[in-house]
């Protein structure tokens with residue numbers, strides 16, 4: 436990559452620092468205990484078909500910005516589900532069902548979490564009921580149904596699908612396997628997060644380089660806080676942690692900026708579907724509030740270009756299948772490097788070993804094809 440890259444002009448929307456930063460392994464592991472994290476790894480690493488996902492060296496991008504290493508955890512290879520979500524919902528199903536073959540599990544989902552719950556149920560011979568809103572594409576619905584789930588489509592948005600799920604599950608005695616917490620509903624979200632933390636256990640064994648920076652995509656904050664808990668459990672040195680969100684759904688950023696949970700009214704759904712959430716979940720917030728250094732938001736512009744560049748192998752020697760929620764990890768690093776002040780304040784330099792989470796592959800195949808073709812147009 437020489438000077439004159441398409442991404443040289445890319446810039447972020449907002450960037451904030453956490454005035455309450457005070458990383459404490461002890462506090463974090465009180466929220467998500469070591470025993471939960473260890474049990475998740477012990478269980479999941481024994482599942483049929485388990486393999487670590489690749490940790491790819493984005494050698495072309497690190498050379499371009501003169502950083503030591505950029506690692507990309509490629510979750511498109513996670514079982515057959517093509518996203519990190521495979522680790523969470525399916526593990527919670529296993530724990531909650533605890534060998535009982537008679538229960539029916541349910542959840543509300545934007546896509547990937549529901550697929551994980553459906554797959555987790557199918558693995559154990561259980562029935563599943565998956566609630567989706569109008570916003571979930573037909574191709575995602577078909578995909579979830581292919582794991583033996585009954586799909587229940589609900590009028591309205593994600594919140595409406597969650598309300599319907601809670602109501603019908605309570606009436607019918609189905610076990611709700613939800614990835615978000617509410618009052619007196621914290622165990623399942625914690626189990627889900629414990630499953631996600633397996634990514635960090637793998638990374639701790641996949642490289643000897645100390646990670647100095649992690650860029651973490653957030654929706655309700657489940658993945659980000661699980662990774663942070665994994666860092667507290669497995670990493671010797673604590674990296675700088677930067678949360679990334681769509682500008683239209685920057686609830687973590689707003690909460691960090693206000694030093695208290697702050698809801699965001701989503702006026703326009705981002706193309707980064709899994710990250711289009713207006714409210715941080717309660718359990719993740721307990722971890723995130725003191726342990727992230729910075730938050731950054733970005734627009735949907737250039738998602739398609741980034742997806743196409745990943746596929747063409749323009750950041751690394753490997754070609755990577757990365758979906759709409761994988762792209763913002765790379766984009767936010769690019770944007771941070773493009774801005775002198777941010778680059779300096781984050782200490783991004785030739786000693787930096789950056790970790791990015793490529794959280795999904797082509798989980799929505801129709802959208803992925805559209806992004807590739809749009810992206811290829813811009814790269815002509």
Ligand SMILES: Cc1ncc(COP(=O)(O)O)c(C=O)c1O
Pocket residue numbers: 518547651652653654655656657658659708709710712760761794795
């Ligand atoms: C596919 C997908 N869904 C959802 C999310 C958000 O996860 P959470 O809602 O746990 O923050 C991400 C990444 O952040 C993602 O890649």
